[in-house]
Amino acid sequence: MMSIASNSQPLLTMTMASAILPQLIIAFGITLALLLVAWKRSQRTIALFTFLTLFIALLANVSLQAMPATQVTQLLKVDGYSTFAFSLILISALVALRMSHSFLKAHVEVHDEYYLLLLLLVLGAGVLVASDHFASLFLGFELLSISLVGLVGYHRESNYSVESAFKYLVLSATASSFMLLGIAFIYSVTGDLSFNATIPTAIYHQQGLGLFFQLGLLLFVSGIAFKLSIAPFHFWTPDVYQGAPTPITMLMATISKVAMFVVLLKCIIAQRYLLLENFQLFLTSFAVISMLLGNVMALQQQNLKRLLAYSSIAHMGYLLIVIIVTSAQSLAFTWQSALFYLAAYTVANLSIFIIIALIQQQNTSSLYQEDISLTDLQGLFWRAPSYALLMILGLLSLAGIPLTMGFIGKFYILSQATIAHAWWLIATLIIGSAIGLAYYLPMIFKIFADTPSDTLCDTQKMNGKVKALGGDIIEQVLVYSFITFGLVFGVLPEVINQLIAS
Amino acid sequence: MTVIPLFHVLILSTLLFAIGFIGVVARKNTLFILMSLEIMLNAVGVAFIGAGSVWQQADGQVMFLLILTLAAAEVAVGLALLIRMQKKYRSLDIDLLNQMKG
Numbered sequence: 001m002m003s004i005a006s007n008s009q010p011l012l013t014m015t016m017a018s019a020i021l022p023q024l025i026i027a028f029g030i031t032l033a034l035l036l037v038a039w040k041r042s043q044r045t046i047a048l049f050t051f052l053t054l055f056i057a058l059l060a061n062v063s064l065q066a067m068p069a070t071q072v073t074q075l076l077k078v079d080g081y082s083t084f085a086f087s088l089i090l091i092s093a094l095v096a097l098r099m100s101h102s103f104l105k106a107h108v109e110v111h112d113e114y115y116l117l118l119l120l121l122v123l124g125a126g127v128l129v130a131s132d133h134f135a136s137l138f139l140g141f142e143l144l145s146i147s148l149v150g151l152v153g154y155h156r157e158s159n160y161s162v163e164s165a166f167k168y169l170v171l172s173a174t175a176s177s178f179m180l181l182g183i184a185f186i187y188s189v190t191g192d193l194s195f196n197a198t199i200p201t202a203i204y205h206q207q208g209l210g211l212f213f214q215l216g217l218l219l220f221v222s223g224i225a226f227k228l229s230i231a232p233f234h235f236w237t238p239d240v241y242q243g244a245p246t247p248i249t250m251l252m253a254t255i256s257k258v259a260m261f262v263v264l265l266k267c268i269i270a271q272r273y274l275l276l277e278n279f280q281l282f283l284t285s286f287a288v289i290s291m292l293l294g295n296v297m298a299l300q301q302q303n304l305k306r307l308l309a310y311s312s313i314a315h316m317g318y319l320l321i322v323i324i325v326t327s328a329q330s331l332a333f334t335w336q337s338a339l340f341y342l343a344a345y346t347v348a349n350l351s352i353f354i355i356i357a358l359i360q361q362q363n364t365s366s367l368y369q370e371d372i373s374l375t376d377l378q379g380l381f382w383r384a385p386s387y388a389l390l391m392i393l394g395l396l397s398l399a400g401i402p403l404t405m406g407f408i409g410k411f412y413i414l415s416q417a418t419i420a421h422a423w424w425l426i427a428t429l430i431i432g433s434a435i436g437l438a439y440y441l442p443m444i445f446k447i448f449a450d451t452p453s454d455t456l457c458d459t460q461k462m463n464g465k466v467k468a469l470g471g472d473i474i475e476q477v478l479v480y481s482f483i484t485f486g487l488v489f490g491v492l493p494e495v496i497n498q499l500i501a502s
Numbered sequence: 503m504t505v506i507p508l509f510h511v512l513i514l515s516t517l518l519f520a521i522g523f524i525g526v527v528a529r530k531n532t533l534f535i536l537m538s539l540e541i542m543l544n545a546v547g548v549a550f551i552g553a554g555s556v557w558q559q560a561d562g563q564v565m566f567l568l569i570l571t572l573a574a575a576e577v578a579v580g581l582a583l584l585i586r587m588q589k590k591y592r593s594l595d596i597d598l599l600n601q602m603k604g
Binding site: 135138163164173180181184 | 550557
């Protein structure tokens with residue numbers, strides 16, 4: 001920051017401004033949205049405005065894809081990888097925006113705050129994926145987590161809102177102070193807050209500061225691992241997933257994970273931390289515990305959202321492998337496999353959560369009760385075939401069955417790990433995936449099972465369901481387009497590869 | 503003038519951080535949990551200020567300002583939740599927040 005002030009060149013040139021155009025559009029949109037709220041409080045207007053802001057930002061972002069890597073002051077660095085990740089984030093935000101609609105419509109109140117928090121969340125994620133400095137990392141991290149706390153506890157009427165929001169607040173604040181203490185320790189040894197700081201060897205061995213450096217590294221990674229819900233720091237995940245409104249759970253499963261993982265990978269690659277053997281050992285144990293524990297715990301779950309929470313823990317464990325084996329491979333390949341896996345994971349999660357939200361909105365009684373159990377899936381195929389198809393595609397992709405995106409993503413990770421001879425990690429990944437099948441497949445069987453229709457009351461409810469499951473036209477389009485995404489990208493992964501590589 | 507070595511500053515901030523963390527883990531009253539969180543954040547602030555003064559850079563102080571902002575934002579959200587909790591449960595005991603299981 002001091003060196004920026006001493007620079008004679010202008011702080012922000014046109015090239016820089018155009019590189020962070022999507023983030024600027026979102027930031028500008030937030031300001032305008034605040035003014036809009038002061039002018040006219042209307043659900044329709046603010047929803048439309050949020051949609052437009054996100055959509056324009058997405059267009060601007062897609063047009064940036066071919067741009068060469070640009071350093072925007074010390075704080076941000078925009079390259080093809082961060083642009084791709086931001087596109088994923090914006091798409092998830094658009095889907096979540098649409099799925100929130102029916103939740104918010106049920107109220108007399110006008111929910112301006114919800115849309116503002118959503119935009120702030122996206123801005124935080126945008127800063128995070130582009131950050132190249134610990135200060136911007138910190139700002140993005142907090143923007144993302146504090147707006148997420150607000151969104152998790154948004155439905156005051158819900159039984160779980162206070163509980164899940166408070167749990168998330170306390171644990172996320174603890175995690176961010178761990179991360180900050182880590183950054184402070186790293187800074188006190190290196191004297192530089194940017195990602196590509198070098199470790200001065202003279203100081204490293206002096207006065208036990210080397211110990212503080214390693215401790216700092218560990219604290220920093222645990223702070224981020226908390227957000228990614230990697231195993232020893234995963235305790236909040238099931239409760240918060242269950243207690244949050246479904247669109248928000250969707251955001252937590254996609255946006256927050258993508259942004260955090262991208263920034264972690266960026267930071268670790270830039271700092272070459274992996275040369276430290278202790279560090280590699282820690283990451284390996286985190287990955288192994290996550291893969292096993294996530295999958296085993298998911299086996300016992302009856303609640304759909306809790307199950308997905310545990311499955312996300314396992315998936316983050318798989319992704320950690322990419323980071324661990326990085327040093328043995330070229331960086332382009334690492335980025336490609338990480339981003340492909342993230343894309344597959346995002347599309348699969350969005351598909352599943354769209355269906356959960358649609359099932360939930362069919363009966364208004366469960367609108368605020370966030371529980372949705374596996375039995376709600378029973379006979380989904382006979383009630384709404386297109387929804388069932390999307391759900392099955394999502395589940396198969398998470399399980400990593402061939403001809404889905406998830407399979408290609410796992411294949412990338414496996415091939416990378418094989419080159420690095422990380423046999424233990426490969427063995428755990430295979431065992432984890434096998435356990436995973438034991439809960440993904442029963443869900444699919446359940447979708448095809450007969451509809452339980454015993455009493456008249458039930459039948460009536462069923463009729464209501466059939467009608468309501470039609471959804472409106474936009475939801476239909478959303479469902480069909482995600483089915484197409486899943487099928488096309490599963491069969492032709494090259495499309496995404498070229499997007500990442502360009 | 504004697505200079506305080508960086509090592510000592512870091513030890514101090516680690517101790518403060520540990521005190522805050524123990525508070526978060528051991529306290530039952532949610533208000534005290536929020537206060538302990540503040541202690542943790544301020545411990546980090548001490549480390550940043552110390553490191554910044556050793557390296558003769560403004561970065562440490564800038565980070566501290568950012569941390570102060572974060573602490574304010576976090577407490578604002580936390581206190582709002584605390585009011586919700588008081589209204590709903592008539593108590594601030596953290597053990598009441600245990601409805602979700604599985």
